Amino acid sequence: MPLIPEEPQIHEQAQGPRATPASGRTAPTPRPVPGPRPAAPPRPGRPGPARPAPPAQRASRDTAATKPAPSSPAAPAAAPAAPAAPQIQLIPASPEGALDAAEEAVDLLLDSGRTPGDVLVITTGEPHPWAVHELSFGDAAYWAQHDAGDDVFYADAAVADRAASRAVVVVALSGGPEAAAVTALSVAHSRAGALLIVCGDPQRINSVLGAGV
Numbered sequence: 001m002p003l004i005p006e007e008p009q010i011h012e013q014a015q016g017p018r019a020t021p022a023s024g025r026t027a028p029t030p031r032p033v034p035g036p037r038p039a040a041p042p043r044p045g046r047p048g049p050a051r052p053a054p055p056a057q058r059a060s061r062d063t064a065a066t067k068p069a070p071s072s073p074a075a076p077a078a079a080p081a082a083p084a085a086p087q088i089q090l091i092p093a094s095p096e097g098a099l100d101a102a103e104e105a106v107d108l109l110l111d112s113g114r115t116p117g118d119v120l121v122i123t124t125g126e127p128h129p130w131a132v133h134e135l136s137f138g139d140a141a142y143w144a145q146h147d148a149g150d151d152v153f154y155a156d157a158a159v160a161d162r163a164a165s166r167a168v169v170v171v172a173l174s175g176g177p178e179a180a181a182v183t184a185l186s187v188a189h190s191r192a193g194a195l196l197i198v199c200g201d202p203q204r205i206n207s208v209l210g211a212g213v
Contacts, residue, residue, distance in 0.1 A: 086169075086192035088209070091199040095175045099123065101199040102172035106152060109168055117149045118167040120191060122184045125175025128154035157184035160191075167193045173200030182208055 093101040106119055121128065127135075131154040134142045146153045146163060155163050157180045169192040171184050181200075185208050188196055198205050 086189070086194055086196045089195065089197045090202055090205055091197060092202050093173075093199045094201070095125065095173065098172040098174040098199045099128065102170045102174075102197075105170050105197050105199065109170075114168060116151045119152045119170065120163055120166040120168070120188075121152060121154045121170045121172065122157055122160045122163075122188050123154065123172045123174055124157045124180040124184050127156045128172075130154045131156065157181075157187070160184060160187040163187070163191060165191045165193055168195045168197065170197045171199065173198065173204065185209065 091101050091105060102121055102123070106121065109119055110116065123131075130152075131142070134145055143162070145151065146155075149164075153163065153166075157176070160183070169188040171188045173181050173184065181204065185198065185205070188198070
């Protein structure tokens with residue numbers, strides 16, 4: 001017959017812990033759980049550990065760190081500087097020789113490095129021969145030369161107010177009524193960017209310039 005293995009016997013000692021102590025034994029008193037130790041006093045001559053700031057104080061520091069700094073008001077923009085008045089140069093000449101003096105002044109300007117488009121010549125009395133030649137092709141062709149801005153432009157005082165500003169303006173007081181001289185000098189003074197050259201009678205020029213031109 002096959003042998004049947006014996007069932008293991010459960011001994012009393014293998015059972016779990018007893019709810020009550022065995023007879024004749026006293027249950028050990030549980031030991032209390034130790035709490036946090038107080039901080040040790042700092043040693044002489046050594047600083048103690050830094051205490052953390054209270055939450056309210058840290059929050060105020062964080063708020064101050066994230067708060068943007070107030071922007072300073074923008075400085076007012078400086079007013080644009082007024083354009084400087086042109087330098088005025090007088091060349092004494094009679095009405096008959098004023099046109100030749102103006103031509104010599106233009107030649108000196110070009111020889112000194114000025115480009116032809118920098119120069120505007122205003123005449124009184126008879127128009128300049130160049131202006132007469134260009135006007136023979138019509139008024140539109142004449143002012144097209146002015147708009148191109150690549151050559152010296154000659155204009156009579158009666159139409160000089162249509163001319164644009166240029167770095168140098170040369171005036172030839174070559175005759176005509178006093179009103180023409182006043183108009184020529186007034187327009188020339190407003191159109192000259194750096195230099196105004198006036199060829200004519202010095203007394204006549206000074207009287208017109210002294211009138212507030």
